[in-house]
Amino acid sequence: MSDAEAHAYDADMRRANRRKAVDGRSVIFKIKRCDGPGKPSRWESFKVPVEEGANVISSLKWIAANPVTTEGSKTTPVVWDSGCLEEVCGACTMVINGRVRQSCSCLIDEYAPLEGDVITLEPMSKFPVIRDLWVDRDRLFSALTRVKAWVPIDGTYNMGAGPKESPEHQQMRYALSECMSCGCCLEACPQYTKVEDEEKWDTSFVGAHAISQARLFNEHGTGKQLKGERYDALSGPGGVSDCGNAQNCVKVCPKGIPLTESIGAVGRGTTIHAIKQFFQGKK
């Protein structure tokens, strides 16, 4: 089965599940819980009645109001992180049935159509757990600082209007600009591993999202002033060359960002950057 077919199969399966969803059923949420950083994790299950249009977040809200496990013992409410509830902020990203995605857009009808079906919820494994399903994504944002994912416009004088932009180029950059820093690409990446020690973040693999953001700002008329510095950062330890080309990132990206094309483009950029430096010296 090709990747495209596997994708279509997933979508077809979810659509088929939605059609056979039974009204008035209850489903089981099996949740990996953890009381705090460094604490051991444990599994707890909850039986949740499914309302029309229910998603994982609305089910978690029901559990928060009725924190009783399937064994009947009272427990603490399950903690999770969320913001926009419309798949544009990335905060509610978690591992659902073994695969990473946003929980707000995860419909129960598509995942558990029948009475007693089980949905497994786990926190992302590549970031430190704060509590239950809530993780600390600081490293993800520090990677954006590392590659200077911004346009340098702060100064003491007006820099005037930016350069002209063609519609084609604007469309290419728009696709890259849709990144919401959710962490799906990092969670699914076999080369991006959990690093607890903050000191090591700057030499650990930077991840697909930051490589793609570096490309976005390299393609910006004013942002490209920092191109050399971005390539310096991305040529170092943990830079673009740490990518193992498993290409899971592009498959799990909820925004369909061409992450592997960005990796190829930044690979080309760093190659040329290195050749220039070899013959011209560092500037």
Next chain:
Amino acid sequence: MSNPDGPMQKHHFLLRRLHSLTGILPIGVFLIMHLTTNSTIAWGGLNGRAHGDGWLDRAIATFQHEVSFINETPLLLLIEITLWASIAFHSILGVIYAVSGNMNNGSYKYGGNTRYMLQRVTGYVGILFIFYHIATLRWGWTWLVPGGVKWSHENAASTLAAALQGSTEQFTEWGLVVAIFYFVGVTMLVFHFANGLWTAAITWGFTISRSAQKRWGYACAALGAGLMVMAWASVVGFATLDYDQAREVEEAMKSGHEPVPQMTDDHTETATAEHSNIDG
């Protein structure tokens, strides 16, 4: 390795790119040449100038001719040492890079993720295979060869057949293990090369767009399929080769029937006939 001032970190980019480059040049290019030479056991019968009447005799003679030709290369040891050093460099760095990741093929069953896993597995097995291959057939560690046959470039086909079969008489059980190991080894290495060629194009930035990556993927798959046929033909060819028949052709070549006359006009025919008479 985690030392931020260590050589691995300081020359990170250069080492990564050299790791990628050595996989293609010299290792990949050598692989193509090596498989071309070895697969003559399957197609060498096409060589009308080779000694021997039958298809297989001509194949044995062509292979022997190629091996002798390679052994006459000036500074051969220097070329070999360059290759061994490149393979060692590619292997050591490859293992360091491979263990830095954590495979997750159970959760994410995508084709690319499978190839990522296979690239690492074939690398690990490939290192073992290449080491066994060089140690036994080049460095003469005959204690690792079932039957203890020492490969000789003067009897290239026959001693290779014996090394793969475990004896000069018939297939032994350990010979079968070696032959299967060779089959698995070459299969994995051909995959490793073809897939590595595909990912190298992304690493260096030759292929950026998805369609370019796809096109280059087809090219690499075609090259891989071609090399795979050559690799399988080589292993099967030598694993099924009769020791005595190969030995006969090799001895005949040594006793002066090589090179075979190229021209067939009356003058040379007479000369060859006379020459044969003297031999006889």
